[in-house]
Structures are given as C-alpha cells and as structure tokens.
Amino acid sequence: MRKHIVAGNWKMNNDLPQTELLITELLKQNKTSDAEVMIAPTFTNLWQAFESLRQESIEVIAQNMHFAENGAYTGEISASMLKSIGIETVILGHSERRAYFNETDESLAKKVDAALANDMRIIFCFGEELADRKSGNHEAVVESQIKNALFHLEADAFKNIVLAYEPVWAIGTGETASPEQAQDMHAFIRKTLADKYGNDVAESVSILYGGSVKPNNAKEIFGKPDVDGGLIGGAALKAEDFYAIVNAF
Numbered sequence: 001m002r003k004h005i006v007a008g009n010w011k012m013n014n015d016l017p018q019t020e021l022l023i024t025e026l027l028k029q030n031k032t033s034d035a036e037v038m039i040a041p042t043f044t045n046l047w048q049a050f051e052s053l054r055q056e057s058i059e060v061i062a063q064n065m066h067f068a069e070n071g072a073y074t075g076e077i078s079a080s081m082l083k084s085i086g087i088e089t090v091i092l093g094h095s096e097r098r099a100y101f102n103e104t105d106e107s108l109a110k111k112v113d114a115a116l117a118n119d120m121r122i123i124f125c126f127g128e129e130l131a132d133r134k135s136g137n138h139e140a141v142v143e144s145q146i147k148n149a150l151f152h153l154e155a156d157a158f159k160n161i162v163l164a165y166e167p168v169w170a171i172g173t174g175e176t177a178s179p180e181q182a183q184d185m186h187a188f189i190r191k192t193l194a195d196k197y198g199n200d201v202a203e204s205v206s207i208l209y210g211g212s213v214k215p216n217n218a219k220e221i222f223g224k225p226d227v228d229g230g231l232i233g234g235a236a237l238k239a240e241d242f243y244a245i246v247n248a249f
C-alpha cells in the first residue's frame with residue numbers, strides 16, 4: 001500500500017519562539033491516522049525543530065535547497081548542509097519558488113539530482129495556473145512539469161520521490177480543487193508515470209494534493225483513491241487544524 005503523508009509547509013512564517021510554541025502545541029495533539037507527519041519550518045529554525053522532534057514521529061523537512069554542493073551562491077543552502085543537521089527530506093519546485101525565485105524545470109532537474117545524490121527524499125511540487133485550467137491545458141502543463149524535471153531519472157529513483165499536485169489557483173485562495181478535480185489529475189499523473197516507468201512504479205509513488213486543504217474538506221479529498229496525502233500551508237500553522245487534517249485519513 002502507498003504511504004499516506006501529511007506535510008505542513010510553514011513557508012516564511014514563525015520565528016524561533018513561534019516555532020517552539022507551535023511544536024509544543026503539535027506534540028499535544030492526538031494522532032489517530034496512519035499518515036506520516038512532516039513539518040517544514042524555515043531554514044533558521046530547522047535545527048531547533050529537528051532537536052525538539054528527534055524522539056517524536058514528526059519528521060522535520062526543508063522547504064528548498066540549492067543544486068550545488070557548496071560554493072559562491074550567497075544566501076543558499078545545499079543538500080549536504082541539510083543532511084548534516086539530520087534533515088532527510090526536501091520540498092522542491094513549489095509554485096511560489098517557481099513564481100518569485102525563477103525556478104525552472106531545468107534548475108529543478110538539477111536540484112532533484114543533487115537531492116538524490118545526497119540520499120534525500122523529495123516532495124516534488126507542480127501544478128497549473130488558473131489560465132491553464134480555464135483553457136483546458138492543465139494536464140499538458142502538469143505532464144511537461146513532471147517530464148522535464150523527473151523523466152531523466154531511473155525507475156529506482158522514485159523510491160525517494162513523493163509528488164505533490166498543487167494547482168496554483170487553489171494555493172492560499174480558499175478555493176480548493178474539488179475532490180473530483182484532484183482525483184482526475186492524480187489519476188492522470190499516475191498514468192503518466194505508468195506510461196514511462198510501468199505500473200509498479202506508478203502504483204508505489206505517493207501523490208499529495210495541496211491547495212487550501214482545511215479540516216472541513218480534507219476527508220473528502222483524502223477519500224479519493226489516488227490522493228495519498230496533503231501538502232498543507234495555512235492550516236498547518238494551527239496545531240488543532242493540522243491534526244484534524246492528519247486524522248482525516
């Protein structure tokens with residue numbers, strides 16, 4: 001069976017005291033589901049979060065990394081730096097990084113390679129914009145994002161890859177894809193994987209949905225057969241809401 005995963009992407013929220021407070025609140029919550037739980041605080045708080053959660057079943061993950069191992073890249077962080085503080089998983093390709101920090105399929109392919117070379121697990125994000133959805137181009141856009149960044153990989157690499165479909169028009173807008181829209185896209189993504197790598201690989205990869213997942217819609221979205229979890233933004237900043245989503249499985 002595929003893993004269920006619920007990951008909280010904190011984005012650029014929470015300074016150190018706020019991070020510690022939210023972690024304290026998270027540790028008070030009751031987990032009743034089989035989902036793996038992850039949180040992605042900002043870089044400055046990763047170490048503290050990792051230390052606080054070392055003995056707990058919440059994995060601390062990174063929101064981004066650079067593709068180079070080290071060097072003259074002011075302001076950047078490498079995979080080996082993340083690994084050296086115990087971080088094993090990184091989110092790559094979030095639409096905010098594509099939109100505001102010029103990340104492209106090409107630079108993402110390099111980041112994917114660097115993460116895998118460092119034995120990291122990747123949550124690889126992609127998704128169409130509203131105009132693509134309106135023009136009926138959404139599947140073509142998603143297919144090219146996946147192919148351009150991932151299809152140079154061998155099948156084996158997908159053991160360390162989780163996919164996250166995040167339609168840009170649903171992020172932070174309060175507008176979610178309907179459960180049916182999410183299911184249709186996730187089934188399309190799985191078919192795209194199957195066509196290239198075969199059914200075994202396609203059936204083994206967890207595909208998360210992200211975009212305005214809240215306690216009141218998570219159950220319906222997670223109830224769809226090809227939705228294996230969620231990448232949660234706003235609702236991950238409140239412990240009760242986040243665990244209501246975790247427990248929607």
Ligand SMILES: O=C(CO)COP(=O)(O)O
Pocket residue numbers: 009094166170171172173174210211212213231232233234235
């Ligand atoms: O971008 C997201 C997670 O990476 C989704 O954000 P929201 O849940 O705030 O829409």
